[in-house]
Amino acid sequence: MSKAASEYLSSGPSFAEGEVIERIELFRRRRPRLRDEVVTLAHGAGGKASAALVDAVFLEAFRNPQLESLGDGAILTLPSGERVAMSTDSFVVQPLRFPGGSIGHLAVHGTVNDLAMVGAVPSWLSAAFVLEEGFPIAELQEIVADMAEAASVAGIQIVTGDTKVVSRGAADGLFITTTGAGVIPVDRTLSAESVRAGDKVLLSGSMGDHGMAVMLARGDLDLEADIASDTAAVSPLVELLLAAAPSTRWLRDPTRGGVGTVCNELAQSSGLGVVLDEAHLPIRPTVNGACEMLGIDPLYVANEGKFIAVVAPEEAQAGLAALRSHPLGVDAAEIGEITEEPAATVVVRTGFGGTRIVDMLVGDPLPRIC
Template identity: 70%
Template sequence: MSATVHPPVPEGRQELVLERIEAFRRRRPRLTDEVVTLAHGAGGKASAALIDAVFLEAFRNEALEQLGDGALLPLPSGDQLAFATDSYVVRPHRFPGGSIGSLAVHGTVNDLAMCGARPSWLSAAFVIEEGFPVAELAALAADMAAAAAAAGVTVVTGDTKVVDTGAADGVFITTAGVGLVPAGRRLAADRVRPGDVVLVSGTLGDHGVAVLLARGDLDLEADVTSDTAPLAGLVEVLLAAAPGTRWLRDPTRGGVGTVCNELAAQAGVAVVLQESALPVRRPVGGACDLLGIDPLYVANEGKFVAVVPAEEAGAALTALRAHPLGADAAVIGRIAGEPERIVLLETSFGGSRIVDMLVGDPLPRIC
């Protein structure tokens, strides 16, 4: 992997390049919209602006301000309680590799796992549209039960609401979950250091493209299956092989590009990705090329991005690849000290470009 952060720049242009990087660094998502749009649910810049201006402003507290995949709450035992919640509005309700039911379990289990927790219990709340077939609802509940059993968690409470025809697009599901983080385990952006290595546990963009193709709105055919899966077991494999692991995140809405931007901003570092190292299946890459979508911004539901110390990267990669869910794990980049709070992509042509957070919503309602 190259050790160069910036491509060679003629001396006369270096000052201009640095000025542009500094201007980019100062850019912060701000809420300027008067109404909510689909982009506010995409996990990118618009989402960040909405959360900052509305929800953080209303509910500000120390646990919430961490903006992690879940809240970490101290227990008298020295362990921590991880608490996460998420809502699922994916359309269609079934797609190759999963359904809104299995996704609702996997998504919350994975949020807990990204906190370093061992997930234990879930709640499930359903908003059901009048006229929704009971047989289809029962099938989705069966999907949830199977996913929960496979993930080693139990659905212990819930709620059901029914709304008028046309008010919910069939069914929406919200799950919340809790799990325990063992004493001494801490995964956080402030632990990330220059020289660390960035890993991904598998191929990018499978879920988003699978759901998009399942809608049938595009005249495209490709053999793409969602990667939706519970990741807690794979996280334990990683932490056993690389106990110094610094940070974890599952790149759902907004994809790898957006979560790397969140990391760079929170840790005050540069995340340098290598384009040639990004693992993308050929059908996914082909669909993205045809649609003009960058796989870096496409959602995943069974992958994580990890930052590990350089000396533990080899062991981490070997352990991940030995697990069925980590067979395509790859080193995709490194952490650098400069330029702070910037994500760079070293291209296959020998240059580099800035990777911004997702702007807009190219694939709405994919989770």
């Protein structure tokens, strides 16, 4: 248990209504500090090291109100009053093709899903390619075809792009960066500040499918299992949820760092506690078995076609039913609730009746999975 968690669990502080903002700012200032002198793989894992790098280098240099929310996308208000969302992501996964998808699918789904997490209806995408000298044209055509297919299914257009070629050995084959934009419907607001104690936490499907599929596809492990990536565009599922649960507070897709890290980001942003129920966490037996053999907690393994939603308690069952009505959400579950205490901390109720702290991901057990 971390020192901070121990302090809050033992002291049990209480906060008056007027102190909520101060409370949130206090926990935001407790984010990890950058102590490294060089970049490591852990800085790309989405956990503590990533948060420290973003805060100390990028946020410090580029600070502005839109960036400071550190959400999945920026929300911008046009002179007309319309709100648009913009998000960007880079994809460096190895291998380029894996059970259930490819880097082409990820390049579309990753950015489309980030737009959906801030409430936008994804509409347009740009794509930039960094190609290594010697990369087979036939393989590039297959990956671009995957992107075209994914964009068609997601209902978006790839409207602009760029291509660069670097010397042999300088890019590990192919890197892709996509930037997306979409319009946010009127009166739709999603934020960590909207979350309240008593709200319910929903997960749209099983944990860890993508991360374990990529790990096994590399062939470095003497392990075989029938695991496919869940990569998919979740926009239709989000729209179903928001129609059934219009008071939905917050959304986030558990990619790098998995469910555990995303819940920690929510706890730190809101200043509230997230209490998960281990018995209700959906995970496929094959994924769970692979995680056990590798000594990896499934809570930290990435998905690319799932999302976490915090919904008002009175709308939780309607929201869950809506998710389960769609093929992408058949395994959706209510996995926990928001509490006043332990403040800014994530806790799991175990099957033995006890609890354990779930901290942000430390290190990088699954490098280059997206």
